[in-house]
Amino acid sequence: MRVAVVGAGSWGTALARLAAARAEVRLWAREPEVVAAIRERRENTLYLPGHRLPEAVAATGDLSEVLDGADIVIMAVPSHGFRDILRRALPHLPAAAPLISVTKGIEQDSLKRMTEIVLDETGCAPESVGVLTGPNLAREIADGQPAATVVALSDPDAARAVQALFMGPTLRVYTNPDVVGCEAAGALKNVMAIAAGMAAGLGYGDNSTAALITRALAELTRLGVALGGRPLTFAGLAGMGDLVATCISPQSRNRQVGVALGRGRRLEEITAEMRMVAEGVKTTDAVLALAGRHDIEMPIAAMVGRVLYEGCNPADMVAGLMGRAAKAELHGIA
Amino acid sequence: MRVAVVGAGSWGTALARLAAARAEVRLWAREPEVVAAIRERRENTLYLPGHRLPEAVAATGDLSEVLDGADIVIMAVPSHGFRDILRRALPHLPAAAPLISVTKGIEQDSLKRMTEIVLDETGCAPESVGVLTGPNLAREIADGQPAATVVALSDPDAARAVQALFMGPTLRVYTNPDVVGCEAAGALKNVMAIAAGMAAGLGYGDNSTAALITRALAELTRLGVALGGRPLTFAGLAGMGDLVATCISPQSRNRQVGVALGRGRRLEEITAEMRMVAEGVKTTDAVLALAGRHDIEMPIAAMVGRVLYEGCNPADMVAGLMGRAAKAELHGIA
Numbered sequence: 001m002r003v004a005v006v007g008a009g010s011w012g013t014a015l016a017r018l019a020a021a022r023a024e025v026r027l028w029a030r031e032p033e034v035v036a037a038i039r040e041r042r043e044n045t046l047y048l049p050g051h052r053l054p055e056a057v058a059a060t061g062d063l064s065e066v067l068d069g070a071d072i073v074i075m076a077v078p079s080h081g082f083r084d085i086l087r088r089a090l091p092h093l094p095a096a097a098p099l100i101s102v103t104k105g106i107e108q109d110s111l112k113r114m115t116e117i118v119l120d121e122t123g124c125a126p127e128s129v130g131v132l133t134g135p136n137l138a139r140e141i142a143d144g145q146p147a148a149t150v151v152a153l154s155d156p157d158a159a160r161a162v163q164a165l166f167m168g169p170t171l172r173v174y175t176n177p178d179v180v181g182c183e184a185a186g187a188l189k190n191v192m193a194i195a196a197g198m199a200a201g202l203g204y205g206d207n208s209t210a211a212l213i214t215r216a217l218a219e220l221t222r223l224g225v226a227l228g229g230r231p232l233t234f235a236g237l238a239g240m241g242d243l244v245a246t247c248i249s250p251q252s253r254n255r256q257v258g259v260a261l262g263r264g265r266r267l268e269e270i271t272a273e274m275r276m277v278a279e280g281v282k283t284t285d286a287v288l289a290l291a292g293r294h295d296i297e298m299p300i301a302a303m304v305g306r307v308l309y310e311g312c313n314p315a316d317m318v319a320g321l322m323g324r325a326a327k328a329e330l331h332g333i334a
Numbered sequence: 335m336r337v338a339v340v341g342a343g344s345w346g347t348a349l350a351r352l353a354a355a356r357a358e359v360r361l362w363a364r365e366p367e368v369v370a371a372i373r374e375r376r377e378n379t380l381y382l383p384g385h386r387l388p389e390a391v392a393a394t395g396d397l398s399e400v401l402d403g404a405d406i407v408i409m410a411v412p413s414h415g416f417r418d419i420l421r422r423a424l425p426h427l428p429a430a431a432p433l434i435s436v437t438k439g440i441e442q443d444s445l446k447r448m449t450e451i452v453l454d455e456t457g458c459a460p461e462s463v464g465v466l467t468g469p470n471l472a473r474e475i476a477d478g479q480p481a482a483t484v485v486a487l488s489d490p491d492a493a494r495a496v497q498a499l500f501m502g503p504t505l506r507v508y509t510n511p512d513v514v515g516c517e518a519a520g521a522l523k524n525v526m527a528i529a530a531g532m533a534a535g536l537g538y539g540d541n542s543t544a545a546l547i548t549r550a551l552a553e554l555t556r557l558g559v560a561l562g563g564r565p566l567t568f569a570g571l572a573g574m575g576d577l578v579a580t581c582i583s584p585q586s587r588n589r590q591v592g593v594a595l596g597r598g599r600r601l602e603e604i605t606a607e608m609r610m611v612a613e614g615v616k617t618t619d620a621v622l623a624l625a626g627r628h629d630i631e632m633p634i635a636a637m638v639g640r641v642l643y644e645g646c647n648p649a650d651m652v653a654g655l656m657g658r659a660a661k662a663e664l665h666g667i668a
Contacts, residue, residue: 135544145538146656148545150663163660170656172545174663204479210469210579211482211506214571221569235555235569236663237548245544248582322480322504326497329484329508329570 181229201262515563535596
């Protein structure tokens with residue numbers, strides 16, 4: 001079997017390394033220094049230092065070399081470059097191979113998910129376009145910490161092929177036919193990590209956090225269902241799993257922004273100190289725009305938006321959330 | 335409106351205090367010193383010290399006084415004493431009042447949930463017997479930390495009455511018609527907190543924990559659905575909410591037992607040092623018996639059982655879990 005991995009960031013590289021146990025892997029890197037490091041030192045020193053890449057991983061900067069004859073294509077490029085790189089890959093995309101996006105995010109302006117971009121740009125059959133997603137920090141998985149992920153593809157044979165490719169002694173891979181739900185959950189969760197951080201920054205405890213995360217999941221589910229996802233998908237690894245990891249991990253940049261906001265710092269101050277902008281600072285806007293387009297109420301996301309973009313006080317926002325009208329728990333979901 | 339709260343532990347007392355904003359509350363305490371403290375000092379010094387009880391809360395050791403003329407009955411006694419106290423309450427139970435259990439647990443031997451015991455022992459109409467459950471630490475709620483809970487009752491009017499009774503500026507109350515699902519989730523979760531603790535004790539990070547909690551929820555959902563609950567209930571406050579709180583809170587005794595087991599200590603040593611036995615040490619057995627009765631696979635709960643009762647090594651158990659056959663994510667649920 002031949003696997004193409006397009007994108008040699010930390011996650012693309014970690015996946016290439018896992019797939020190399022069962023397949024011949026070609027890994028495309030944008031940066032010539034990454035290609036050189038892998039070729040010469042068997043290590044992606046820039047994005048996944050400290051993890052040896054086996055000989056079964058061949059690095060190249062040439063998309064045709066990576067894609068030619070691939071049985072499975074993994075797209076692992078950042079969301080903002082996804083459409084552009086896909087266009088460059090297009091002439092070389094093998095016709096029948098399943099195409100799996102592992103990119104979490106939505107395209108600015110179009111508000112499209114990555115698989116929607118794939119269907120826009122390519123002639124791929126919808127049933128063989130999917131995602132792999134879940135609570136997956138590349139470094140923890142490369143370190144061999146026990147982890148689980150979900151591959152969503154509507155073609156069950158293709159799903160099982162991808163499952164078999166990545167399943168290993170420290171990674172369990174589950175299948176789920178709901179591509180839209182799995183992808184939406186991963187793409188939209190970052191706003192909720194900012195909210196969870198705010199709760200911590202305001203000094204609230206584990207019960208408040210758990211209640212907030214649960215109601216955040218209800219919001220994501222409402223929006224995901226409006227987009228065409230299935231409610232139970234959001235209770236799985238792509239939804240709850242990824243959300244819990246992002247909301248409790250002190251490593252999550254989105255959570256860090258929330259903590260600082262909860263402690264009363266201003267967004268400009270916080271982002272000025274961070275090397276990379278937290279994804280949620282940009283995607284909150286997009287999440288709210290999507291919710292508006294589908295007429296879905298998302299009170300927690302809206303609260304985060306008002307703190308981020310209008311400078312509102314987090315404690316006042318929490319009081320506003322608590323004072324909303326009484327509801328049924330599955331309102332807007334089932 | 336008159337509310338009867340049977341049981342003046344920390345949670346019963348906290349609920350009596352909340353209800354007193356809208357109703358005349360009678361609170362039954364087993365211990366005469368609790369009755370005396372509330373009468374003389376307006377404080378349950380034994381179980382909820384530091385929180386003043388308003389005059390609208392009348393404490394008594396007489397069940398007839400508490401129950402006579404009550405419009406809503408809240409049962410807040412420990413699971414091991416539930417049936418006995420219910421039998422003593424029986425002659426005084428008002429015929430038409432909704433009866434709400436806030437007790438999490440299942441009865442040893444019979445493996446029954448508290449509402450099953452109510453239906454066994456009383457002539458209450460099934461549609462007015464329900465539960466109030468969620469990620470609710472009595473002290474955090476009494477302190478006014480933002481929290482959310484769910485009231486499950488199949489009679490929607492009764493559900494809304496209980497919702498209105500407890501809803502306040504720092505507690506959001508949601509309704510859910512699924513009594514079995516809400517009650518099962520709360521009753522069965524403790525075994526999973528031991529598992530989450532073990533993962534932490536073994537040194538695993540937030541992604542492993544999030545994956546474990548998510549798969550733990552899938553197990554609880556499978557069993558809960560077999561008992562008659564609805565899958566989406568488990569994604570709500572009674573399921574995911576309570577599970578996340580119990581699994582991440584360093585205050586959770588079940589989690590503490592798991593952490594110590596993960597670090598290689600023996601159960602006898604751990605329990606010898608704890609003042610109160612962690613609930614999950616006893617209920618794991620009951621959860622596995624229930625799963626066996628309904629022929630439900632619960633690999634994580636079974637792993638906890640083997641560590642607790644057979645002295646198996648947690649690291650070996652994790653390796654066994656990771657090596658299971660590949661599955662669809664919603665296997666056994668949908």
